Amino acid sequence: MNVQLISDAKGKTTGVFIPIEEWNTLTAKYKGIENDIDIPEWHKAIVAERNATYKTNPSDTQDFGEAMNELDKEL
Numbered sequence: 788m789n790v791q792l793i794s795d796a797k798g799k800t801t802g803v804f805i806p807i808e809e810w811n812t813l814t815a816k817y818k819g820i821e822n823d824i825d826i827p828e829w830h831k832a833i834v835a836e837r838n839a840t841y842k843t844n845p846s847d848t849q850d851f852g853e854a855m856n857e858l859d860k861e862l
Contacts, residue, residue, distance in 0.1 A: 790805050790809075
């Protein structure tokens with residue numbers, strides 16, 4: 788996929804550009820993807836809490852591949 792990140796003057800990513808052909812492919816494959824999604828406040832609170840926990844101890848993380856392997860073993 789040919790996405791382009793859009794940044795502000797300080798270099799902070801503020802958006803993503805997806806070419807229309809690719810967007811049309813996505814919307815055809817995943818019906819309803821173009822609809823706005825309302826995220827519940829309780830969910831936002833959980834994500835904010837997890838981000839804060841990560842920021843206080845970023846070394847206390849697990850590699851994505853390792854985490855997936857552990858989940859596979861549990862299934």
